[in-house]
Amino acid sequence: MEKVYYHKPIMVKEVIEYLNLREGSRVLDCTCGEGGHSYEIAKVLNGKGILICNDKDRDLIKIASERLKEFKNVYFINEGFENIDRISVESGIDEFDAILVDLGMSMYHIANKRKGFSFDSEYPLTMTYAKADKVKYTAYEVVNTFPKKELIEIIFKYGEEPMARKIANIICEYRKKKRIETPKELADLIKEGIGRYYRTKVHPATKTFLALRIFVNEEYEVIERFLSKVGNFMAPGGRLCILTFHSGEDRIVKKHMLQLAKEGHFRIVTPKPIIPSREEVKNNPSSRSAKLRVYEKV
Ligand SMILES: C[S@@+](CC[C@H](N)C(=O)[O-])C[C@H]1O[C@@H](n2cnc3c(N)ncnc32)[C@H](O)[C@@H]1O
Numbered sequence: 001m002e003k004v005y006y007h008k009p010i011m012v013k014e015v016i017e018y019l020n021l022r023e024g025s026r027v028l029d030c031t032c033g034e035g036g037h038s039y040e041i042a043k044v045l046n047g048k049g050i051l052i053c054n055d056k057d058r059d060l061i062k063i064a065s066e067r068l069k070e071f072k073n074v075y076f077i078n079e080g081f082e083n084i085d086r087i088s089v090e091s092g093i094d095e096f097d098a099i100l101v102d103l104g105m106s107m108y109h110i111a112n113k114r115k116g117f118s119f120d121s122e123y124p125l126t127m128t129y130a131k132a133d134k135v136k137y138t139a140y141e142v143v144n145t146f147p148k149k150e151l152i153e154i155i156f157k158y159g160e161e162p163m164a165r166k167i168a169n170i171i172c173e174y175r176k177k178k179r180i181e182t183p184k185e186l187a188d189l190i191k192e193g194i195g196r197y198y199r200t201k202v203h204p205a206t207k208t209f210l211a212l213r214i215f216v217n218e219e220y221e222v223i224e225r226f227l228s229k230v231g232n233f234m235a236p237g238g239r240l241c242i243l244t245f246h247s248g249e250d251r252i253v254k255k256h257m258l259q260l261a262k263e264g265h266f267r268i269v270t271p272k273p274i275i276p277s278r279e280e281v282k283n284n285p286s287s288r289s290a291k292l293r294v295y296e297k298v
Helices: 012-019 036-045 058-067 081-091 107-111 139-145 148-159 164-177 183-197 206-216 219-233 247-262 278-283
Strands: 026-029 050-054 074-077 096-102 234-244 266-268 291-297
Touching (some): 012 036, 012 096, 012 291, 026 036, 036 058, 139 164, 139 183, 164 183
């Protein structure tokens, strides 16, 4: 029986086109997940180049390596992509010709309740891509121990949630009685507290969950760290494709890369980001907020 994957890769045709793959290309997929994009890249390379598939989540590396086992010259690394220097050493590749970063989480993380990212998960409230002991704070520690002021800041800054103060109040009142153990407990608590203000189908805890995920995995710092060194690991003319999914991360990419372009390190290939077609959004609603930005190493 054919294996079913949870995550549908986004804007595959556009990503393949902008990566500008050639015979012999040395390609790095920084966040391969279940290997959706990597599979398409490997098909194009057809054994005549090298593909390095990286992901922070070891479980996903296992899935992707099984999915891509038919291809030659595909290698797997389990590293934070911000450590591109280590990826370069481990792979033995000094300069890549094409690099893809598909930010955020995979639908696998939502489907796999143990990861603690989904509203109905009754597993521990971790929300980490790597093992929970690899992060400074898990989501459990944030919601159960952080002072109210910091909770408000996190939910507002990373989730852009206008009701951050109200949500932090609800959390702090609740935890006086008992600790919040699971994502479901947190999601139900927020829904009960602010659900009446929500007129859309979106779960009222969406922005709070996004904020916790970004904070726990230090997602903004990771992007900054990666962008500040990626140019050192790209061949002249090499392409960098970055897929973002919300305004916070897109702003960081746009601003940082504009600066690198001004300094003459990169050419901006897509002055306006590429967005998915209407048809793609219809077939895969989770692509609706995606933006693809492309840069070329000078
Ligand atoms: C949107 S998914 C990628 C999906 C993939 N392109 C596909 O087609 O299946 C994002 C992936 O980034 C990984 N990730 C998140 N932060 C990371 C980091 N700092 N370093 C490496 N991988 C990371 C997640 O584990 C997740 O698998």
